[in-house]
Amino acid sequence: MYRQVYRRLRAAILGGALPHGTRLPSTRQLAAELDLSRNTVEVAFEQLRAEGFIERRIGAGSFVAMSRTNRPVAPAGRTRSARASESASLLSARGRLVAEAGTRAGQAASRTFAPCVPGLQDFPVALWNRVLAKRARLGGGALLETGDPAGYRPLREATAAYLGAVRGVQCDWRQVLIVGSTQQALDLVARLVLDPGDEAWIEEPGYLGARAALAAAGARLVPVPVDADGIVVEQGVALAPRARLAYVTPSHQYPLGVTTTLARRVALLAWAERAAAWIVEDDYDSEFRYAGRPLAAVQGLDRSGRVLYTGTFNKVMFPSLHVAYLVVPPGLAERVVAARAVTDGPVATLAQAALADFIGDGHFAAHIRQMRRLYEERRDVLRHELAQRLGTLLTVAHAEAGLHLAALLPRGVDDRPLSTAAAAAGLDVPPLSRYYLGRPSRRGLVLNFAGTARAEIIAGVRTLARVASKMDR
Numbered sequence: 001m002y003r004q005v006y007r008r009l010r011a012a013i014l015g016g017a018l019p020h021g022t023r024l025p026s027t028r029q030l031a032a033e034l035d036l037s038r039n040t041v042e043v044a045f046e047q048l049r050a051e052g053f054i055e056r057r058i059g060a061g062s063f064v065a066m067s068r069t070n071r072p073v074a075p076a077g078r079t080r081s082a083r084a085s086e087s088a089s090l091l092s093a094r095g096r097l098v099a100e101a102g103t104r105a106g107q108a109a110s111r112t113f114a115p116c117v118p119g120l121q122d123f124p125v126a127l128w129n130r131v132l133a134k135r136a137r138l139g140g141g142a143l144l145e146t147g148d149p150a151g152y153r154p155l156r157e158a159t160a161a162y163l164g165a166v167r168g169v170q171c172d173w174r175q176v177l178i179v180g181s182t183q184q185a186l187d188l189v190a191r192l193v194l195d196p197g198d199e200a201w202i203e204e205p206g207y208l209g210a211r212a213a214l215a216a217a218g219a220r221l222v223p224v225p226v227d228a229d230g231i232v233v234e235q236g237v238a239l240a241p242r243a244r245l246a247y248v249t250p251s252h253q254y255p256l257g258v259t260t261t262l263a264r265r266v267a268l269l270a271w272a273e274r275a276a277a278w279i280v281e282d283d284y285d286s287e288f289r290y291a292g293r294p295l296a297a298v299q300g301l302d303r304s305g306r307v308l309y310t311g312t313f314n315k316v317m318f319p320s321l322h323v324a325y326l327v328v329p330p331g332l333a334e335r336v337v338a339a340r341a342v343t344d345g346p347v348a349t350l351a352q353a354a355l356a357d358f359i360g361d362g363h364f365a366a367h368i369r370q371m372r373r374l375y376e377e378r379r380d381v382l383r384h385e386l387a388q389r390l391g392t393l394l395t396v397a398h399a400e401a402g403l404h405l406a407a408l409l410p411r412g413v414d415d416r417p418l419s420t421a422a423a424a425a426g427l428d429v430p431p432l433s434r435y436y437l438g439r440p441s442r443r444g445l446v447l448n449f450a451g452t453a454r455a456e457i458i459a460g461v462r463t464l465a466r467v468a469s470k471m472d473r
């Protein structure tokens with residue numbers, strides 16, 4: 001009750017309804033009026049006095065002490081949007097750059113074909129919970145400590161061993177830094193190696209998250225075309241020979257799905273060495289290849305320490321795990337770890353430790369094998385259904401790997417109206433043109449099959465065919 005009295009009087013003083021010098025009723029009067037005990041009102045008055053809102057003079061009474069000049073003034077008469085644009089101008093130039101670069105909306109995993117979402121329905125939740133519970137029991141108090149900003153050592157070791165065996169990455173565990181996401185790795189790298197105005201190659205079309213991280217660091221983005229062999233290195237060299245960085249997805253180009261050939265990888269490395277530039281290799285879904293042998297990572301071919309390699313557990317496991325990695329050349333590790341300590345603390349130790357156990361006990365490899373079979377089947381269903389129902393409109397070019405495929409429209413057909421109409425029908429199929437910084441040379445739709453069950457894929461393609469046929473008319 002005393003809080004209520006206090007709050008009402010305080011609001012009246014702050015709002016100006018009780019101006020400076022106003023004499024308040026006595027505690028006895030107010031208590032009688034409000035049907036409260038005098039003591040309750042007394043406590044409220046004392047609180048107001050202690051905070052400087054009122055003055056109490058013995059024999060004279062209580063007066064409002066806060067005046068017009070020392071009252072915080074509310075910005076009167078301005079609209080919410082005026083205040084919002086005003087607060088944008090309160091940001092620094094760098095702050096505005098960062099805020100404007102952030103384009104990633106939250107992912108709605110529930111929509112059919114939603115991008116970047118793995119098959120969460122098939123994740124072995126019970127098994128993971130057992131591994132997690134066991135680690136929590138065995139780990140004891142050490143799991144509650146802050147931990148090493150570079151990451152939990154057994155996970156760094158397990159990651160180094162896994163990447164060496166499966167991806168041909170050459171590294172010592174000390175070069176492996178555990179981060180929360182690829183996005184965090186990209187942000188860290190961009191801030192560490194780029195100055196505002198530096199040129200950075202990005203794949204055209206390419207991954208929006210990488211584009212955002214580089215733009216936020218003030219980079220001048222140089223879109224370099226991607227053809228059937230991957231990023232066209234000679235075009236990059238022609239456009240920006242002295243770029244400081246090249247962001248690439250060589251094992252499975254995002255979003256086209258092309259695998260960069262060995263010749264292109266060698267050419268990219270040769271340029272980076274000549275230009276003393278960095279290659280940021282994003283190996284985001286390399287675990288899932290359905291045909292042919294995977295090419296080893298560019299990092300493994302690097303002899304001059306120009307590659308910063310990143311990958312994520314958030315696709316193979318589940319997105320809210322929030323564990324990914326960045327592999328840096330030996331000479332850089334310490335400084336990257338120090339920089340990471342500035343921007344963020346370590347990823348939750350329990351998650352890292354449980355993941356290290358999950359890998360060490362062989363569950364990780366088994367899970368990948370199982371999901372690869374499942375995703376391959378889903379990919380087959382999607383490809384088959386698209387050919388059956390939309391074969392004259394959409395062409396699937398590359399679908400040998402990954403969680404999604406790009407289906408191309410005939411030249412001259414706009415992909416945006418189709419994507420918008422599909423969204424209205426519950427399908428999340430972004431237009432390929434969205435991934436271009438410049439003029440799109442190809443148009444189509446990006447369809448994620450990994451997170452979409454077989455029956456939903458079949459129904460989804462039917463819906464898409466219906467939507468497309470309505471647009472023809």
Ligand SMILES: Cc1ncc(COP(=O)(O)O)c(C=O)c1O
Nearest residue numbers: 116181182183207254284312314
């Ligand atoms: C090319 C590429 N890199 C990285 C990611 C995301 O990884 P993370 O969730 O670890 O940031 C995605 C998709 O979500 C992606 O398509």
